[in-house]
Amino acid sequence: MLDIVPEIDTSEALTERQKAVLDAALRLLVEEGDQLTMTAVARRASCSKETLYKWFGDRDGLLTATVQWQASKVRVAQVDGKGLDLVSLIASLERFASDWLKVISSDTSIALNRVAVSHAGSGKDNLGAVVLENGRFALAKRLKPLLEAGRQAGLLDFADAETAFRTFFGLVARDVQIRLLLGDRLELTDAAIGGDAARATQQFLALFKSNNRPQGL
Amino acid sequence: MLDIVPEIDTSEALTERQKAVLDAALRLLVEEGDQLTMTAVARRASCSKETLYKWFGDRDGLLTATVQWQASKVRVAQVDGKGLDLVSLIASLERFASDWLKVISSDTSIALNRVAVSHAGSGKDNLGAVVLENGRFALAKRLKPLLEAGRQAGLLDFADAETAFRTFFGLVARDVQIRLLLGDRLELTDAAIGGDAARATQQFLALFKSNNRPQGL
DNA sequence: GCCGAACCGTAACGTACGGTACGGCTTGCC
DNA sequence: GGCAAGCCGTACCGTACGTTACGGTTCGGC
The missing domain is CATH 1.10.357.10 (Tetracycline Repressor, domain 2)
Known part of the structure; x- marks a missing residue:
């Protein structure tokens, strides 16, 4: 009658590494609120800022990707x-x-x-x-x-x-x-x-x- | 049975000028969101930043005063x-x-x-x-x-x-x-x-x- | 083993903005 | 008129942070 159903994966083509980076960003967001900096994310995720910018464009892109990444995990x-x-x-x-x-x-x-x-x-x-x-x-x-x-x-x-x-x-x-x-x-x-x-x-x-x-x- | 009742004025000793400044800050807050800057408030209110800092201490103080000022106006x-x-x-x-x-x-x-x-x-x-x-x-x-x-x-x-x-x-x-x-x-x-x-x-x-x-x- | 691509770490740049200093103007008081 | 206080306008300082640049390292393909 009531069951957890996996949904179509809306997270389009994220590598495992990218997911790990977004997880790090997410943890940082939860811990430190909105003032998470690119530097902090890079340090926490053990990646370079250059990579962040290459993958996500800019700070807004990273934020959006992070929110979408978490959203894709929420299952009701x-x-x-x-x-x-x-x-x-x-x-x-x-x-x-x-x-x-x-x-x-x-x-x-x-x-x-x-x-x-x-x-x-x-x-x-x-x-x-x-x-x-x-x-x-x-x-x-x-x-x-x-x-x-x-x-x-x-x-x-x-x-x-x-x-x-x-x-x-x-x-x-x-x-x-x-x-x-x-x-x-x-x-x-x-x-x-x-x-x-x-x-x-x-x-x-x-x-x-x-x-x-x-x-x- | 139901009436609007003025309440004790919680806005402690604000001069008319200060109220005008807070009104300006409030308008700016509504128009431009959280990224209202001290400079913008000063310009909008036609006052100097020095005055803002003297009256409200710092940016947080101004924000708090603004919120309280508006709150003091809300009557239910x-x-x-x-x-x-x-x-x-x-x-x-x-x-x-x-x-x-x-x-x-x-x-x-x-x-x-x-x-x-x-x-x-x-x-x-x-x-x-x-x-x-x-x-x-x-x-x-x-x-x-x-x-x-x-x-x-x-x-x-x-x-x-x-x-x-x-x-x-x-x-x-x-x-x-x-x-x-x-x-x-x-x-x-x-x-x-x-x-x-x-x-x-x-x-x-x-x-x-x-x-x-x-x-x- | 060699090459290029991807990536790490970090340094550096530019800018926006909070906060401060200061000269000049108005105002109220004697 | 003269003085002091308060305030305006603005220039300035310091810093935080987004963004870029670059040298060094790893790694997959040949």
């Missing part, structure tokens, strides 16, 4: 809507919620979103688009089929899958991401994440379960 | 819980939701949040704390009394005001803020904001309206 649960019943729907929704909370509260995601937000402020918003595409929009692409399957199975009732998804998103994420991005300490234990995922799922079902749908919505 | 609806009935509760919630959506989708808020997020990544998260305190936490401080009043009046049913607030927050904001911060075009007309505010309020009530059962005082 994928579901198969066959034979859906309420129990498995709930389980899948909780899994989605839990996965998403884990992602957005991870150091890597925070660092990447920070640099993308900074970047969006100044000039081309390349990074922001990449992060969105591999984060929020990827999640939507995975979740919507489940919602549609739930509707087909008569378990859910909604007019628009996009709207339903956004409500689910809001119920799950609430203020977590913005608080983390703004530096608020907000430790999310696995237990807390599990509880939040269950709560969000219940609330979502209370709003969109077909037989139980509140009148006048 | 304040409510009076007396004589609360369902109609006025709904109106107040919608007003809160609408105000909040307008705030987070404003150019100023986006610019401020961007610079605060960038800043949180590198070093002291001063700005992040200020933005949170005057944004999300200020909203909570205003909204919770209304929720409590709703509970007292037997209209709402929840265990914890904080949890109820965060759910409301999630239903209202959903993915709007992170998408805007990441540079996603997402035009929010006044009509759309009004619709979203109404939807979020309805959903919130569906989750937290007490079951016709008069709540034991």
Whole structure:
């Protein structure tokens, strides 16, 4: 019913060495934030700056490649809507919620979103688009089929899958991401994440379960 | 029932000239993003860099003062819980939701949040704390009394005001803020904001309206 | 073994920008 | 008028960092 599915590899033709360099850049980004310098990346990756410039063009190119490299590694649960019943729907929704909370509260995601937000402020918003595409929009692409399957199975009732998804998103994420991005300490234990995922799922079902749908919505 | 209430002025002893300088810095921040330079601020404000440094210490001080200056200008609806009935509760919630959506989708808020997020990544998260305190936490401080009043009046049913607030927050904001911060075009007309505010309020009530059962005082 | 390509390490260059110094101008006060 | 304080405009300094250049080294192909 719910399974991790490897996706088409969007990382176009990266050598192992290049991947190692991007991993180093990524670690540096997580550790030191946006002020990672070309020199630091070169030192950490044990490569020359000349190589960095040859491979990635300039600092922006390196940053973009790094973000894409990490993004290509993010995998969210994928579901198969066959034979859906309420129990498995709930389980899948909780899994989605839990996965998403884990992602957005991870150091890597925070660092990447920070640099993308900074970047969006100044000039081309390349990074922001990449992060969105591999984060929020990827999640939507995975979740919507489940919602549609739930509707087909008569378990859910909604007019628009996009709207339903956004409500689910809001119920799950609430203020977590913005608080983390703004530096608020907000430790999310696995237990807390599990509880939040269950709560969000219940609330979502209370709003969109077909037989139980509140009148006048 | 719902009114704009001026708050204690947290902007400690700023001269008119200083306010004008901060306004200039703010405009520059909105227009040009985080790469606003001391030179640019001085030119825009028609003052000397020396004055900037004397007044605000250093670049961080200027940034902090600017953020606080704008924060001191943000006013969110304040409510009076007396004589609360369902109609006025709904109106107040919608007003809160609408105000909040307008705030987070404003150019100023986006610019401020961007610079605060960038800043949180590198070093002291001063700005992040200020933005949170005057944004999300200020909203909570205003909204919770209304929720409590709703509970007292037997209209709402929840265990914890904080949890109820965060759910409301999630239903209202959903993915709007992170998408805007990441540079996603997402035009929010006044009509759309009004619709979203109404939807979020309805959903919130569906989750937290007490079951016709008069709540034991 | 030889050649060229790729790459490492590092030095050097150019520039942008934070921060400082200083001369001149205005303003308020005696 | 004269003085002092505050401020403007600008030139200047130091440094950090992106970017380039280059000599030395490794390595695959012949």
